[in-house]
Structures are given as structure tokens and as C-alpha cells.
Amino acid sequence: MTFRPILERTEKRPILIAGPCSAETEEQVLQTARELASDGRIDLYRAGIWKPRTRPGEFEGVGAPGLAWLKKVKEETGLKVTTEVGNREHVFEALKAGIDVLWIGARTTVNPFTVQEIADALRGVDIPVMVKNPVNPDLKLWMGGIERLYKAGITRLAAIHRGFSFHGETSYRNVPHWQIPIDLRRNFPDIQIICDNSHICGRRDTLQEVAQKAMDLNFDGIMTEVHPTPDQAWSDAAQQITPAQYNAMIESMSFPEANS
Numbered sequence: 001m002t003f004r005p006i007l008e009r010t011e012k013r014p015i016l017i018a019g020p021c022s023a024e025t026e027e028q029v030l031q032t033a034r035e036l037a038s039d040g041r042i043d044l045y046r047a048g049i050w051k052p053r054t055r056p057g058e059f060e061g062v063g064a065p066g067l068a069w070l071k072k073v074k075e076e077t078g079l080k081v082t083t084e085v086g087n088r089e090h091v092f093e094a095l096k097a098g099i100d101v102l103w104i105g106a107r108t109t110v111n112p113f114t115v116q117e118i119a120d121a122l123r124g125v126d127i128p129v130m131v132k133n134p135v136n137p138d139l140k141l142w143m144g145g146i147e148r149l150y151k152a153g154i155t156r157l158a159a160i161h162r163g164f165s166f167h168g169e170t171s172y173r174n175v176p177h178w179q180i181p182i183d184l185r186r187n188f189p190d191i192q193i194i195c196d197n198s199h200i201c202g203r204r205d206t207l208q209e210v211a212q213k214a215m216d217l218n219f220d221g222i223m224t225e226v227h228p229t230p231d232q233a234w235s236d237a238a239q240q241i242t243p244a245q246y247n248a249m250i251e252s253m254s255f256p257e258a259n260s
């Protein structure tokens with residue numbers, strides 16, 4: 001399999017993806033985007049509008065109306081935007097709205113029927129897709145999700161490493177099991193791998209160290225959750241950081257030459 005990069009870029013530096021866990025209001029989506037765009041650092045703006053929550057009763061996303069807010073982000077800031085899709089309807093809505101890059105969440109990658117449904121909905125469409133690892137530490141299931149999309153003709157594919165569920169004492173929200181993304185790279189040598197430090201850490205104070213570890217392993221990028229008022233976030237409050245904290249984190253990291 002030959003994968004193409006998810007974004008056209010000339011600089012040899014890591015792909016930086018940032019934005020809130022969830023789109024909450026138009027103002028929150030635009031304010032976060034403006035602050036990130038004014039720094040000129042990020043390549044792609046993320047915001048979840050369909051949120052698959054582990055348990056019922058939590059905020060499940062604003063849904064399709066949030067697509068219009070992401071469209072405004074594009075128009076106003078020029079940033080490219082990405083959101084999570086979890087079924088065929090999400091795909092059709094996102095394509096109609098001009099979303100630049102799609103991602104498949106960890107709770108979707110575990111289900112081959114759903115990944116296949118998404119792949120079939122994308123047949124004949126040339127759009128970049130990022131596939132998060134499944135919640136469980138299963139390299140083959142992650143590879144299988146990527147292969148389903150590839151077989152449907154999607155070749156601008158990246159893998160997002162967001163860590164793996166673990167029952168017991170750990171300082172991580174999702175344990176990284178670094179050997180799994182390393183093994184993914186062994187199987188798919190030219191796939192871009194993005195580290196989602198936010199969902200690995202689940203807290204703010206370890207975000208930089210995990211992102212740095214990914215860079216030291218020559219991952220291709222970092223995806224981080226950024227919110228203007230993290231403590232008030234409607235989802236994943238404990239792990240989100242402000243745009244200023246994000247900029248400070250990136251500033252103090254070192255990026256090896258080899259990162260794409």
C-alpha cells in the first residue's frame with residue numbers, strides 16, 4: 001500500500017492539529033480558531049460535532065449545525081478543518097459542508113461494519129482521513145480500519161495514536177503502548193502517524209512530555225485539544241489547554257529534523 005500525505009506542505013516540520021474536544025457554541029469555535037490562527041502555527045483545526053460518549057447522559061455534540069461554524073472558521077481564518085465521523089450520514093453531511101479532513105474515532109475503529117460503512121460512503125471521494133487506534137490495544141484492528149479505507153480508494157490516510165484503555169492504576173487516561181504505533185509503522189512504512197497527546201494523558205501537566213516522546217519517535221504530528229476556557233469545557237475539561245498554553249508547549253518542544 002502506498003499512502004499519500006494528508007496535507008500538501010512544503011515545510012519539514014510536524015503537522016500540528018489543535019482545537020476543542022467539542023464544538024459547543026459558534027462563538028467558542030470561532031474564538032478558539034481565531035486565537036490559534038493568529039499565531040500561524042497550526043495546520044488543521046479540529047472540533048468534534050458528533051461525540052460518541054462512553055456512557056449515556058453526557059454531552060453528545062451539537063450535531064450538524066456545528067458544520068456551519070466550521071465553515072465559518074475556514075472562511076474567516078483560512079484554516080483547514082477536521083471533524084469526527086461515526087456513520088454514513090455524518091460522512092455525507094461533512095462532505096456537503098466542505099470539511100477538509102475526516103477522522104474516525106477510537107470507538108468506531110473497533111467496529112469493522114461501521115468502518116466499512118464509512119469507507120463505502122467515501123468510495124470515489126478524494127479526501128484525507130485519519131484513523132484513530134481502536135480503544136483496545138489491537139494492532140490488527142487498527143490496520144484493518146486503515147485497509148478498509150484504502151481499499152475504498154482513500155489513499156491520503158494518517159493514523160492517530162490516542163492510547164489504549166486500561167483497567168487499573170495508571171497515570172495515563174489511555175496507556176500509550178508505544179510499541180503498537182511503532183509496529184504500525186513497520187507494517188505501513190509511509191503512513192503518517194499523529195500523536196493525540198490529549199487523550200493519552202487525560203490531564204494537562206503531562207501533555208508536553210508525551211508529545212515530545214512522539215516527536216523523538218519520529219511521529220509526523222501532534223493533535224491537541226485546545227479550549228478558550230478549558231475548565232468550563234463541555235467534554236474532556238481536565239485535558240484541554242488554552243491557546244496560550246498550547247503555543248507555550250509547542251515553543252518549548254524540540255522537533256527532530258526527520259519529522260515531516
Ligand code: PEP
Pocket residue numbers: 021022048052104105106107132162199
Ligand atoms: C476526541 O477526539 O475528542 C475523541 C472522542 O477521541 P477518541 O475517539 O480518541 O476517544
Ligand code: MN
Pocket residue numbers: 021022225235236
Ligand atoms: Mn476529547
